Each structure stands twice: as C-alpha cells, then as structure tokens.
Amino acid sequence: MIRSVRSLTLLGATGSIGKSTLDVVARHPDRFRIHALTAHRNSERLISLCLRIAPRFAVVEGGDAAREVQRVFRAEGCRTEVLEGLQGLLQVATDPESDTVVAGIVGGAGLLPTLAAVQAGKRVLLANKEPLVMAGSLFMDAVRENGAELLPLDSEHNAVFQCLPGNFSRDGLTELGVRRILLTASGGPFRDLPVETLSAVTPDQACAHPNWSMGRKISVDSATMMNKGLELIEACRLFGLPGSRVEVVVHPQSVIHSMVEYVDGSVLAQLGNPDMRTPIAHALDYPARIESGVEPLDLFRVGRLDFQAADQDRFPCLRLAYEALAEGGGACIALNAANEVAVDAFLQGRLGFTDIAGLIADTVEGFGACPVSSVDDVLLADREARRLAGSLLDALVGGHA
Numbered sequence: 001m002i003r004s005v006r007s008l009t010l011l012g013a014t015g016s017i018g019k020s021t022l023d024v025v026a027r028h029p030d031r032f033r034i035h036a037l038t039a040h041r042n043s044e045r046l047i048s049l050c051l052r053i054a055p056r057f058a059v060v061e062g063g064d065a066a067r068e069v070q071r072v073f074r075a076e077g078c079r080t081e082v083l084e085g086l087q088g089l090l091q092v093a094t095d096p097e098s099d100t101v102v103a104g105i106v107g108g109a110g111l112l113p114t115l116a117a118v119q120a121g122k123r124v125l126l127a128n129k130e131p132l133v134m135a136g137s138l139f140m141d142a143v144r145e146n147g148a149e150l151l152p153l154d155s156e157h158n159a160v161f162q163c164l165p166g167n168f169s170r171d172g173l174t175e176l177g178v179r180r181i182l183l184t185a186s187g188g189p190f191r192d193l194p195v196e197t198l199s200a201v202t203p204d205q206a207c208a209h210p211n212w213s214m215g216r217k218i219s220v221d222s223a224t225m226m227n228k229g230l231e232l233i234e235a236c237r238l239f240g241l242p243g244s245r246v247e248v249v250v251h252p253q254s255v256i257h258s259m260v261e262y263v264d265g266s267v268l269a270q271l272g273n274p275d276m277r278t279p280i281a282h283a284l285d286y287p288a289r290i291e292s293g294v295e296p297l298d299l300f301r302v303g304r305l306d307f308q309a310a311d312q313d314r315f316p317c318l319r320l321a322y323e324a325l326a327e328g329g330g331a332c333i334a335l336n337a338a339n340e341v342a343v344d345a346f347l348q349g350r351l352g353f354t355d356i357a358g359l360i361a362d363t364v365e366g367f368g369a370c371p372v373s374s375v376d377d378v379l380l381a382d383r384e385a386r387r388l389a390g391s392l393l394d395a396l397v398g399g400h401a
C-alpha cells in the first residue's frame with residue numbers, strides 16, 4: 001500500500017519531545033516532511049534546526065528572539081519564514097498544508113495552539129497534557145465535533161491506547177469490558193529518600209530522573225508525582241473513566257508503561273524501554289508500525305518487575321490531583337496553574353521542594369468553585385489562579401525571609 005507523506009508541524013521543537021520526534025522523523029525521510037518548527041526563546045536551537053531541516057515556517061517569541069532568527073536566516077540564505085508569538089503558533093497549528101501536529105509545548109501555553117489544531121481537524125499527537133487538564137471536556141468535545149484524531153504521546157496513555165481494541169470509543173470502555181486503567185509511575189528520583197530529607201533537595205537533584213530524560217518542568221513534576229496526578233486527569237479525560245477507575249501503580253523499572261484490566265481478569269500491558277521515541281513512532285504513522293531507533297527490550301537484563309502502591313503522604317501532589325478531579329469545575333485549572341507557578345519558583349530557588357504541594361493546596365482551596373463552560377472561562381480561571389498562587393508565593397517567601 002502506498003501511504004502519503006505526512007506533513008508535520010512540531011510545536012515545541014526545541015524541547016525534549018521535539019528532539020525525540022525529530023530523531024524518529026529523520027529515520028523516515030520518505031514518510032514525513034517537516035512543515036513548521038516552533039520554539040519560545042531558544043532561538044539558537046531553533047536556528048540550527050531550521051538551517052538543517054529548512055521547514056516552511058519557524059515560530060519564535062516576538063522581539064529580540066525573532067529578530068535574531070531573521071538576521072541569521074538572511075545571512076545564511078535560509079528561506080524559512082519566521083512567524084512570531086501566539087499568532088504564529090495558531091497559524092502553523094491550523095495551516096492546511098500540514099496534516100499532523102505534534103503538541104510538545106510545555107504547560108498551559110500549549111492550550112490555544114493545541115486546541116486550534118484540534119478545531120482544524122488535524123491528527124494531533126498530544127504530549128502536552130496540561131491543555132487536557134485545563135480544558136477537559138471542552139477539548140474532547142472539540143476533537144469529536146471537528147473530526148480530529150487525537151493520539152496520546154505520553155507513554156502511559158499511549159500504552160493504554162495500545163491495550164484497548166482499535167475501535168474503542170471513549171464513551172464505551174465499560175461496554176468493552178474495561179474494569180480499570182493501571183497507570184504506572186516510576187516514583188521519580190525521591191521514591192526511597194527518607195521523607196524528612198525531602199525539604200532540602202535541589203532543582204538539579206529533582207531533574208535527575210532515574211529512567212527518563214525530559215524537560216525540567218516535567219522532571220520536577222515527576223519528582224513530586226504531580227506528573228502522575230496530571231496524567232491521572234489526562235487519562236480520565238482521554239478514556240472517559242472516573243478517577244475511581246484509574247489506579248496509580250509505582251513500578252520502579254519503567255518497563256511496563258501502563259495496563260488495562262478487563263472484567264474477565266485479563267490485564268493487558270505495553271512494555272518497552274523507557275524512551276519517548278516508541279510512543280512517538282507509534283502515533284506518528286498510526287496504525288502502521290515504524291522503526292523508532294529504540295533498543296529492543298532485553299527482559300533478561302531487566303530481570304524483574306516490581307510494583308508498589310503510591311504513597312500519597314510522601315507524594316501529596318497525587319492526592320491533590322485526585323481531589324481536584326473529583327471536585328471538577330475550575331479545581332483542575334487551579335491545580336495546574338498553581339503547579340506551574342510553584343515549579344517555576346522551585347527551579348529558581350525561591351521555594352522549597354516540600355512547599356510545592358502546600359502552595360498548590362492553598363491555591364486550589366482559596367480559588368474555590370467556578371463554572372467553566374467556554375475556553376474564555378478556562379483562560380480567565382487560569383489567569384486568576386496564577387495570580388492567586390503568585391500572591392500566596394510572595395507571602396510565603398516573604399515569611400521565610
């Protein structure tokens with residue numbers, strides 16, 4: 001069968017997901033063409049990618065970063081057109097010349113471009129979980145109404161997707177005999193550290209994940225297990241199950257990427273080396289399977305697979321995510337916004353590791369209930385929650401000084 005060449009827009013090309021995606025794509029020059037690459041401020045990396053790949057468009061934040069990219073492109077005779085800021089992101093996310101959009105921006109900044117790609121009916125490969133956490137049902141309604149194809153890149157959700165029958169619908173998992181989703185978690189770098197030492201851990205220690213190589217924000221999220229909390233919310237939204245039917249299982253080897261338990265007692269799992277190129281390759285050419293460059297899994301070297309319950313006292317962020325999911329309304333938006341503020345403050349050395357959960361809890365509690373029935377409501381709630389988290393942070397840091 002001859003398959004048409006896919007034209008890709010890569011949102012967040014300069015990040016970890018961007019790097020892994022470009023690695024897979026480079027192995028299949030006959031299957032994929034890069035249409036657009038986007039960055040935020042890392043103009044140096046964006047320039048080097050564009051000089052090598054020559055996409056039709058490059059997007060970068062306006063101002064100095066954009067001027068620098070344009071200057072180098074002119075000097076090097078690179079014909080890639082430079083677009084700026086959110087307008088540029090929205091343009092490339094919806095461009096009819098591109099059929100597939102990889103959502104690899106980090107945080108809530110990915111919401112509008114990813115949603116725009118969905119509304120344009122694209123195949124969207126979703127790594128950026130925060131938009132789904134923030135806009136939940138609005139996002140999933142947009143997928144259905146616009147005939148978009150949403151394929152999860154997060155390794156856990158991609159694993160669940162692979163363990164479900166090909167024709168599943170998110171309203172029909174119970175009819176298909178699905179009892180539960182078992183979401184695996186490595187437990188991060190601090191799984192076995194004495195709890196009383198957690199308050200002194202540094203950003204570099206938090207970013208040194210034992211199994212996965214990722215951007216700094218998601219690495220800190222993995223260390224607090226908020227990443228698993230966000231993934232729990234993501235799983236409920238993607239697969240249409242309540243939080244009570246998604247269990248987090250700590251599995252230190254990160255070889256099983258998640259499991260689906262059926263009513264007959266069968267548990268289907270997807271295994272592989274912890275390398276994002278596997279879910280990326282799976283989704284890029286789905287349903288065809290393509291080489292990803294990932295080493296075959298050597299089960300004899302792995303030797304054993306361990307499992308333990310997630311300790312929500314050690315990792316209060318996970319409990320906060322379950323609670324926000326149950327509360328609904330704006331609670332997940334506040335949870336996500338406060339987490340971004342708290343992680344940023346931790347990475348800047350302003351907030352201690354164990355204060356992250358407290359800041360999130362106080363923000364969600366102070367934010368209270370709010371109706372969310374449009375994207376404008378989501379953006380407003382996000383802004384308000386960030387403002388509240390920022391002022392709670394200032395009060396806390398001031399209190400420590």
Ligand SMILES: NC(=O)c1ccc[n+]([C@@H]2O[C@H](COP(=O)([O-])OP(=O)(O)OC[C@H]3O[C@@H](n4cnc5c(N)ncnc54)[C@H](OP(=O)(O)O)[C@@H]3O)[C@@H](O)[C@H]2O)c1
Nearest residue numbers: 012014015016017039040041042105106109127128214215
């Ligand atoms: N890394 C993984 O293995 C992994 C696995 C599963 C899911 N995810 C999810 O995938 C997303 C990306 O993670 P990552 O680890 O690849 O992050 P990362 O390495 O920090 O890269 C983030 C990307 O987003 C861009 N960006 C940051 N802020 C932006 C803004 N305000 N507007 C536009 N672009 C912006 C960055 O541009 P600059 O480089 O110019 O700053 C960069 O290209 C996250 O939502 C994460 O949870 C990641």
